[in-house]
Amino acid sequence: MNMKNTRKEINEDCERYITAHYDEVKAACLAIREKLPDSPLYCNGHLLARPLTMQKIYTEEDEKIFADVVSTMHSICRKVIHRYLADAGYRSLFPFSRELEELILTDPGYDQPLPIARFDIFYNEDTGSYKFCEINTDGTSAMNEDVVWNRLMEDNPAHMYIRQKYGLTQRELFDSWVSAFMDIYSGYKDRVAHPAVAVVDFLDTGTLTEFQEFARHFRKAGYDCCVCDARELRYDGEHLRTKDGAVIDAVYRRAVTSDLMAHFDEIQPLISAIRDRHVFLAGSLRTQVVHNKAFFTIMHLPRTQEFLSDREIDFIREHIPYTCDFGPGSIELDEVLNNKDRYILKPNDSYGASGVADGLGHSPEEWEKICREYYGNGFICQEYCRPYESRNIDFMFGDGRFHNYINMTGLYAYNGKYAGAYTRLSRETLIVSYGNERSVASYYI
Numbered sequence: 001m002n003m004k005n006t007r008k009e010i011n012e013d014c015e016r017y018i019t020a021h022y023d024e025v026k027a028a029c030l031a032i033r034e035k036l037p038d039s040p041l042y043c044n045g046h047l048l049a050r051p052l053t054m055q056k057i058y059t060e061e062d063e064k065i066f067a068d069v070v071s072t073m074h075s076i077c078r079k080v081i082h083r084y085l086a087d088a089g090y091r092s093l094f095p096f097s098r099e100l101e102e103l104i105l106t107d108p109g110y111d112q113p114l115p116i117a118r119f120d121i122f123y124n125e126d127t128g129s130y131k132f133c134e135i136n137t138d139g140t141s142a143m144n145e146d147v148v149w150n151r152l153m154e155d156n157p158a159h160m161y162i163r164q165k166y167g168l169t170q171r172e173l174f175d176s177w178v179s180a181f182m183d184i185y186s187g188y189k190d191r192v193a194h195p196a197v198a199v200v201d202f203l204d205t206g207t208l209t210e211f212q213e214f215a216r217h218f219r220k221a222g223y224d225c226c227v228c229d230a231r232e233l234r235y236d237g238e239h240l241r242t243k244d245g246a247v248i249d250a251v252y253r254r255a256v257t258s259d260l261m262a263h264f265d266e267i268q269p270l271i272s273a274i275r276d277r278h279v280f281l282a283g284s285l286r287t288q289v290v291h292n293k294a295f296f297t298i299m300h301l302p303r304t305q306e307f308l309s310d311r312e313i314d315f316i317r318e319h320i321p322y323t324c325d326f327g328p329g330s331i332e333l334d335e336v337l338n339n340k341d342r343y344i345l346k347p348n349d350s351y352g353a354s355g356v357a358d359g360l361g362h363s364p365e366e367w368e369k370i371c372r373e374y375y376g377n378g379f380i381c382q383e384y385c386r387p388y389e390s391r392n393i394d395f396m397f398g399d400g401r402f403h404n405y406i407n408m409t410g411l412y413a414y415n416g417k418y419a420g421a422y423t424r425l426s427r428e429t430l431i432v433s434y435g436n437e438r439s440v441a442s443y444y445i
Contacts, residue, residue, distance in 0.1 A: 006445060007057045007125065011391070014054050014162045015402065018393060025158045029053055029395035032152050036396075040148050040209035048207060049145050049424075049439040051152075052392040052405070055159060056423040056442045057168070058125075063418070063444065065128050066411050070418040072315050073119055073135070076299065077290040078416075079307055081113040084289045093298050094289065095348055095378070100261055106275055108284035109189040115282040116140050116177065116414055117290075118422065121319075122387040123409040131385040132320050133408060134346075135295065137287035139201075139256035142410070142422050142439075143173040144210040149441035168443035171420030173412060174217040180414035181282055182221075185250055188280045195249035195280065197225040198242065200233070200270070202259055211254060218252075230255050235269035240279040250280040257288040258349045293348050293380050296323035321383035327376035336381060340367045344384045344430075345374050358384055361429040392425065394438065403427055405438065 018025050032051075041048045058066075083090050085105060096104065118140040120133040150170060153159040162168065185191055197218050199211045211227045218225035224246075232243040240248045251270075260267060273279040289295065298304055299320055305313050324330040326345055336343050340359030347355040357370045387406035394400070405425035412419040426436045 007059055010057055010162060010166055010445075011054065013165070014158055015391065015393075017161050018053065018158045021157060025053065025156065026395045026400060028156045032155055033396040035152060039152065040144060040213070043207050043209050044205060046434055048434075049142070049437065050394075050397050051149055052394050052425060052438045052440050053156065053158060054392045054440065055153075055162065055168070056390075056407075056421075056440045057445060058421060058442060059445050061128065062123075062125065065123075065130075066409075066421060067418040069119060069121065069130070069319075070411055070413045071416070072312060073132075074114060074117070074413055074416040076308060076312050076316070077114050077117075077135075079312075080295065080298070080304060081286050081289045083304075083307060085286070090303065093294070093301070093303070094292065095294055096288070096292075097261065099264065100257070100285065100288065103271070103274065103285040104288060106285070107277065108281060108286065109277050110184055110187045110280070112184045112187070112415060113284070113286045114290065114413070114416070115181070115184050115287075117287075117412075118142075119411045119413060121409055121411065122385050123407065124388040125390075125407075126388070130319060130409075132296075133385075134293065135290055136410075137291040138283060139254055140412070141207055141210060141254070143177070143412070144207070144213050145439055146170055146173070146420075146422065146441050147213075149439070153441060163443070166445065168445065170441070170443060173420050174214060175221070176419050177214070177414050178217050178221045178223075180417075180419075181250075181252060182223075183415055184282055185280055188250075190277065191280070192249050195223065196247055197223050197250045197252060198228045198233075198248045199225065199252045199254060200228050200230050201254040202231070202263065203227070203229040205259070206254055214252065230260065230270055231263060231266045233267070233269045233273075235273045235278075237276075238278060240270065240273040248279060251282070253281055253283055257285060257291065260285075291349075293323075293346050294325070296320060296382065297325055297380055299323075321385050323380055323382045326374055326379040326381035331381055333371060333375050336371055337368055340364060342384060344382050345370065345379050346382060348378050348380060355379075356430060356432075358429050360384060390425075392438075392440070397438075406431065 118136040121130045123130045199214050215225040215227050234241040299316050344358040359367050389404040391402050392405050393402045408424045408431050410422035421442045423440050423442050424431050425438045428436050431437050
């Protein structure tokens with residue numbers, strides 16, 4: 001069986017069904033929209049994601065590629081983190097504060113430097129080729145969206161027609177993380193027999209509904225688990241504790257490092273427990289070495305490639321877009337101004353596409369203003385990679401017509417192994433969280 005042809009057949013079958021049952025599918029999708037404010041996708045005053053009507057299909061061939069992407073990139077990440085820890089000269093390549101560097105160098109008490117990640121790639125499902133967009137480590141999220149879309153879309157007749165006809169399945173992303181988390185914890189030097197776990201973030205901005213779902217799965221596996229705001233933790237010199245005094249042995253960290261450092265004075269109990277190694281933290285602050293977008297520049301440097309394998313060097317050349325510091329000594333401002341459709345600018349440390357700008361999406365006048373503002377001010381300049389496009393239709397928030405959407409595929413890595421995919425789409429040149437972003441449930445043949 002040619003899986004790519006099978007995927008094409010499924011997508012065409014779905015489009016035919018929607019066209020033939022247009023009013024029925026539209027009515028169902030509008031009814032689903034009415035349920036969204038009461039769903040786990042509504043959190044902290046906004047909708048986490050907006051769905052399109054057609055699902056995303058991945059094949060066995062795709063998943064073999066995804067597993068190789070995760071394995072190879074995880075190996076590169078491990079080697080870079082280890083070199084950062086061992087070589088003060090290499091550390092100077094990274095734009096970290098003294099306080100953050102100290103926390104990165106703190107021994108977490110276990111060997112896995114990258115417990116969890118999501119590698120976001122622009123994947124061409126026709127050819128199997130891809131380019132990296134970014135790497136998420138701390139704060140890796142959106143596992144709950146597939147679960148919720150699957151449940152909500154049971155009221156969408158087109159969705160159910162395709163699922164049932166082709167026997168599509170989903171990847172489980174909660175119990176598998178609990179298992180990976182505990183596998184890593186089993187190598188923790190100060191482990192206890194039955195750890196109490198806390199999912200920790202800043203709850204006024206984090207995806208609380210997803211944290212609660214993870215806590216439920218930890219409890220299902222037999223572990224006490226709570227959801228805590230990083231600012232409300234307590235530390236008595238021996239144990240990290242909840243605001244109610246319960247001991248925390250292990251932390252599933254969802255707070256991104258930039259938020260931790262922004263609230264540094266407010267989270268001193270957590271920082272002290274980390275420094276004293278009186279709590280297991282997954283992931284440790286070492287993940288920031290590859291989460292920071294400067295990592296994309298550093299991968300291309302001879303100082304990095306001297307300790308990588310030939311295959312890893314080829315992987316970087318083929319799949320990591322050209323990246324450099326956006327400032328004097330790295331790239332001329334005129335080069336970027338005069339070739340605007342070739343480049344995209346990103347802050348060294350941000351998330352949710354905050355501050356990201358691409359030349360293709362701006363007029364020459366807008367682009368010049370952005371470039372002059374960003375030049376020499378903590379941004380990277382990267383080759384713009386045109387994403388793969390696929391057809392879809394938006395009944396809930398769009399015009400109810402078929403359009404081409406750019407695709408981004410996020411590959412979850414649990415303890416260094418591929419765990420599943422997350423798909424986002426947009427009709428524009430960038431995919432912006434809480435803006436033009438659309439998402440769909442990911443299914444597997």
